[in-house]
Amino acid sequence: MARDPRAYREVAVHSVPDPRSGRLRIAPMPGQAFAPTMRVQCARPLSDPEQYPPGTRFLLRAKLTDRLGGTPFLYARHGDAVQVLSAAQARKFLAAFRRGRI
Numbered sequence: 001m002a003r004d005p006r007a008y009r010e011v012a013v014h015s016v017p018d019p020r021s022g023r024l025r026i027a028p029m030p031g032q033a034f035a036p037t038m039r040v041q042c043a044r045p046l047s048d049p050e051q052y053p054p055g056t057r058f059l060l061r062a063k064l065t066d067r068l069g070g071t072p073f074l075y076a077r078h079g080d081a082v083q084v085l086s087a088a089q090a091r092k093f094l095a096a097f098r099r100g101r102i
Contacts, residue, residue: 012028012085014026015027024049031094040062042075052084057084060076
């Protein structure tokens with residue numbers, strides 16, 4: 001089945017420590033249409049502390065999904081391009097989101 005490009009949108013995410021396991025996980029940044037507690041399924045290297053330190057911000061193309069009626073989560077294809085965002089770029093992206101550009 002072909003991927004529907006209209007289902008994917010740009011989402012700013014960052015790596016945060018998981019309070020239960022202590023490992024890094026990827027979560028949406030606050031200020032978007034997605035809760036900061038929502039899970040994000042993406043390429044594993046993004047949550048590798050040896051490659052990206054905690055707090056690293058990324059811009060992903062992701063879609064909202066729920067696997068067979070389960071808890072909703074964001075899914076980013078593992079082969080898609082990922083952009084690392086600086087703090088200024090993340091603020092600019094989130095400000096544009098609030099203005100309704102996205």
